[in-house]
Amino acid sequence: MVKQKATNVTWHEGDITAEHRAKLLGHKGATLWFTGLSGSGKSTVAVELEGRLHEMGILSYRLDGDNVRLGINKNLGFSAEDRTENIRRVGEVAKLFADTGVIALSSFISPYTADRDQVRALHDAAGMDFIEVFVDCSLAAAEERDPKGLYKKARAGEIKNFTGIDDPYEAPSNPEVHLHSDRQTLDEEVEEILTVLRKRGIIPA
Numbered sequence: 120m121v122k123q124k125a126t127n128v129t130w131h132e133g134d135i136t137a138e139h140r141a142k143l144l145g146h147k148g149a150t151l152w153f154t155g156l157s158g159s160g161k162s163t164v165a166v167e168l169e170g171r172l173h174e175m176g177i178l179s180y181r182l183d184g185d186n187v188r189l190g191i192n193k194n195l196g197f198s199a200e201d202r203t204e205n206i207r208r209v210g211e212v213a214k215l216f217a218d219t220g221v222i223a224l225s226s227f228i229s230p231y232t233a234d235r236d237q238v239r240a241l242h243d244a245a246g247m248d249f250i251e252v253f254v255d256c257s258l259a260a261a262e263e264r265d266p267k268g269l270y271k272k273a274r275a276g277e278i279k280n281f282t283g284i285d286d287p288y289e290a291p292s293n294p295e296v297h298l299h300s301d302r303q304t305l306d307e308e309v310e311e312i313l314t315v316l317r318k319r320g321i322i323p324a
């Protein structure tokens with residue numbers, strides 16, 4: 120848990136609330152948190168879902184591990200501490216998007232349960248929807264796909280602390296959505312998520 124450093128700071132309340140913004144947009148904001156091994160399909164599912172939501176007139180925005188690490192988090196690596204800080208910052212950013220009324224599609228390995236739970240708690244405290252989507256895929260299948268050739272490098276010892284090889288991945292125990300990307304189709308995965316969004320009243324039925 121990061122300690123509050125600055126003192127004498129107070130939250131400044133505005134007049135326009137998340138409800139006002141939801142009315143303006145015609146749907147609520149939320150954070151969808153995709154977690155899973157590298158190559159499990161987090162980004163692929165998020166991109167497909169983003170397209171479907173766009174067609175439906177629903178505003179979403181993707182936050183993706185690689186992209187964020189080229190920008191706001193360019194000073195972070197892959198130590199346990201840096202991964203925790205990565206997820207903490209991205210959790211705060213996702214919450215800002217969700218509060219704006221956007222559906223934040225956050226795709227990060229986020230290997231530690233405690234870090235994901237912190238982001239969940241952040242949303243819960245603000246009464247905001249947090250939907251954990253476990254993109255479950257066997258290591259063998261992810262390694263077989265190896266879309267960026269990273270597993271090959273990790274096996275060759277060219278990348279250290281690679282998740283699933285020589286760094287841990289703690290699977291979610293009770294995710295809102297549990298996909299099996301090594302035996303479901305992309306369409307099935309997207310439909311499963313859309314169903315949950317409809318059931319929760321985040322997007323129109």
Ligand SMILES: Nc1ncnc2c1ncn2[C@@H]1O[C@H](COP(=O)(O)OS(=O)(=O)O)[C@@H](OP(=O)(O)O)[C@H]1O
Nearest residue numbers: 157158184197202205227228229230279280281282
């Ligand atoms: N050591 C190591 N372990 C895991 N992943 C690595 C590593 N080095 C580089 N990469 C690339 O970085 C992407 C993962 O970044 P994340 O921000 O999602 O990681 S984390 O949530 O902080 O654990 C990950 O992207 P995805 O494959 O999309 O998951 C990799 O492309």
Ligand SMILES: Nc1ncnc2c1ncn2[C@@H]1O[C@H](COP(=O)(O)OP(=O)(O)O)[C@@H](O)[C@H]1O
Nearest residue numbers: 157158159160161162163264266300303304305
């Ligand atoms: N059912 C599926 N769901 C998601 N991705 C799949 C599926 N079947 C095959 N794939 C492939 O697996 C790879 C997943 O890569 P990517 O989305 O970059 O994973 P991640 O973001 O988790 O690292 C892509 O090449 C994608 O086409």
